[in-house]
Amino acid sequence: MNSVSYIKFIVESKPLSEGTKIKLKKVGPHRPGFNLVNTTQAFNTEFYKLSKWLCGCPDRKALFCYICLVTDKTRSGPWIDGVSVGIANFEELKIQVEKHQRSKKHMENSLGYALIGSNIKDRSKEWAAMVINHNERVHEHRYILNKLINCVKDEIDTNFKTKMERIISESSFYVASKETICDELLESVYRVCVDLIHKEIQQTDYVSVEFNEATNSGSLDLVFIIRYELSGQIFERFLKFVKKPEELSSVILQELENLDIDDTPNKLISYSHDGLSLTCAHRIEHEKITTQYACAKFIHSYSHKLDLIIQRAASTFKEVKIFFANLATFAKFFSHQKYIAQLDKAAEKRHLRGTKIKWNFDTQTVFIVSLHKDSINECLNNIIQVETERPIVAKAVALSSLLSDSNFIFWLDFFNKVFPNCDRLFNQLLYHEGFSGMKVLQYLDIFKGHMKSVECSIDLKNQVGDNSPTPTKRQRTENVAIKEEITIDEIDLTRVKQETTDEIITTQLVNCEKKRTEMAKSICSIIINCVEDRFSNIGHLSLAALVQSSFFAKYEVFFPKSEVAEITTLHKLSIETLKNELLTIYNRTELSKIEGAIILLQYMYKNKLTNAFPETFKLLKIICTMPMITCEPDRCFTTLAKVKDAFKKARECRSTDAFVMCSLEKELMLRTPNFNDLVIRDFCQRNNRNCDFEYK
Template identity: 25%
Template sequence: MFSVVREQILKEVKDSDFIAIQADETTDISTVTQLVLVLRYIDSKMNVQERFFEFIPLQSSTAVNIATELKERLSIILPDQKEKLICQAYDGASVMRGATGGVQKRIKEDYPNAHYIHCYAHQLNLIMEQATSHISKVRNFFSDLGGFASFFSRSPKRTSVLDEMVSRRLPTSSKVRWNFHSRAVNTVFEHREDLIKCFHAIRDSGDFDEITVREAGAYARILEDPDFRFFLQLFHQIMPLVDTLYARLQKRSIDSVYIKRCIQRFQEDIQKIRDSLHAMTVEHSSLSLQSRKRVALSSEDHQRIAAEVCDTILGHTRERFQFTDHLICATLLQCDRFEDYQVDFPEEALKTTVKAYPVLDSSRLKTELELLYSNEEFRACSGAVDFLQFFMENNLGELFSETVTLLKILVTTPMTTAEAERCFSTLKRVKTFLRNTMSQDRLNALATLSMERAIVTEMTDFNVKVIDTFSNLKERRAKFLYK
């Protein structure tokens, strides 16, 4: 069954115009380092596919070893079509992204069109880590925020009071879950008053030990602290925007045109928060005075720190996302700028695009784009996927051949390694503590059948192929026929 599914994936890859790979590594239950390889391409029905290909056991996690293993698999996937590999997407580890001896550099030596993409979700996580850790007051805020869940997780007796008075559990700290801070901020913001009552109830009940009483009183004072309340309100506005961008980045059908617009919208929303800081700090100072609470920081200090947080997010977003080749290429098909492009054609973006992807014909692409910009009908498309489907549905593929080629490149290029991360969940389900001696072939077979079960259901002759493959494995006394 595994070999039939593998053959179908290889057939789809062969029929596609371009292919991209995603790779990431983790350690399984047997402490074996597993490198997951995922293929992204457009199938014959113009649907974006991200297919699990294999878990590769690594003897060492060096760039040389990882690159060697990937090249071995790529020689099977693309035996005589090296130019089809247009992208390789990894996380930001130095062993993967190294410009001189990293995996991406070694792969590009054999596959010159394989541009490197640093996973955008990982980059967004790094941006938020920078914004929430390099300012001492903000770092202290998130340290206090993580303490609430820790306080309740250490005792079922404390948790029972939380369930009774708040009816909501607090998210525990996790370095691997990207949106942990967001979930914690939203929960504490929405249930702050109930949490204060909960801590007071624990302190005044007389049923808890001295350490618990002391900690409960401290956490109640933290929740009532004006500085904590201000940062809670600030990040309650910022974190939903981050969550929205995270959710969009992890969709399979995203493309660089769509993501470029999402990033621009994210920057605009953060800028709006920054512009409204004065009103928010004035309101917060007024509430603090009304409640007769001492303000540890002045409104000017609050505004300054909040502005620094917003500036950090905006600055790092521009630095990490703005100047990569595939995003510059995406500007050619940014619908909301078509009207401007009619007057001022984006020559620099066109030069960057043709330089990054030599397969494109510059003069013909320019002619097609000029026609595209002058037609209002194309301005309703929201991304490269919509554009590509529109061209195919209206039989415009031959008329806009270079534009379609560019669209296929942009759609095939993965923006994240989210699919590779999802494969790790299957790995944990398949290779468990009770099955930790499972062979690598069996692991790959079970993982493929689990993650690519859609192929099994879509192939009408799947059973016939499985029986034929099984019967041809070796000489048998009886012939296996499917009736």
């Protein structure tokens, strides 16, 4: 029973029992002799004298460690593992025996072998008591972790760490700092949420990705959001912040690869970002993406504000960038309630109403400063006279000087004409009923006409000297003649020098004004090109119009096959089948009353019409997945705004990604049945914990 073959046969079926180990220890190692065939080596039974634990196996023609064979639970030793053949090279037997005897594994097994059969009853009781104590500690620790996770699931705010640290303080938790525990637990929640989102993405047919600028500075520049449809529900999921790259296409391709979307490239149907998109570089990046993802189209997302996009486009000029930086100081200065009240008071004197202003966006700030310029200047002068704190006085003086600066006033008037047109276009695209690709083209033509009017309204003859008048020749002559010691010749010489200086200054000012004017005209062209480029792909809007009830009567008579032919071919939709299915829907009174693609898609899920209308079902999923601009209320929620709001509260958190994810994905956490267990498992496996979390 102590042969190597017999022991290995038993081990393959089940672990050795304590009784079997006692018997094997009592019998000792099996040391048979065996002949070696077709080899130059010779076996000698004297080999067994090298160590007490050597045993032989005639079947394998090799020597093994009897102690490890009996004791090792993992069977991972090089002497007894099923993959190994033991010591078959007897020429270096002594060296291999000494090496194995010094190994840590052999020492551990030797200790276990020595304890076999000694005080079995006492050790069983001690072991049982130890297991009970261990499991009690595990239960307590997991209970605390559950409370911490529930704290995250309930509400994430600026004080959530204080609540978690209080829970830890009231428990017998391990030595690590409380803040470290909170941060590591949040990171575990984040990883579990990402895994759950990844599994949902694998179940979807289509996805869209968005990259949006979240911060103006720092390493966290772009927020990555993915949008998909699952069982009639639309999900916009925040995934992470990514560092702003030189080439956006490289980030998009890398993140899609991380989500395993590159395995099914037709799943990606659109991507969008709020960066500058009018240069050749953007078109090159688009080609890189479409080379791998042929169905992906760049579209304008409903969450992207046109005025902000246009502001970034115009800020490629240094002067414009400086203007917006100076403009932001007005909003920051007047964010104090005391100064807002003073501004309201100054405006009331000038019979201006509606001065309770929100300084949230640069578009609003441009309008406010332009409309209430005199009131703001009066308010600043009052602050300079009354205020005693030097930093505030310095800020007020700087802002007051901006209101008399010709360069600042020029750009203020210019953007006060530009931004209303941008807001008008955005509102038309977002809230207009009966939306279609043709409507977009009409709105774009109107917008371009307004921008051309702004370009023509720039006064080339506007003289900067009107804002900062220079002294007349007579005044300069009188000022010079006051000096008693100056002769007539000296006066004439001074007059000539002064006239020359005035001509130089006037020429420089005129050139500066011309430069500003040309720059403003260039910005008008850039804005037009930017808007045209963002709406160059509008086939998806025509596709969305097919399921808008306001077009049913029109399309029942004339189906717009030519308008949707390109995009239906791209997504491999049968245009004839789609036409027949939609005409059937148009003729049904109960279906024609359904407003919007999302409700119609949910109706098809609920009534099991997905097989009856397969092409329409695909169409609805594509439309709902794209973050396009429509007038449907259900589509007009934006994850980007929630991300930016959560980002402001995440300053003290080690992982901004984790904090934002925990703030946004409460619904995902609550509907996952074993969410807490998944988090605890991840939390325990990531680092070497001093606490016990796994039951024995």
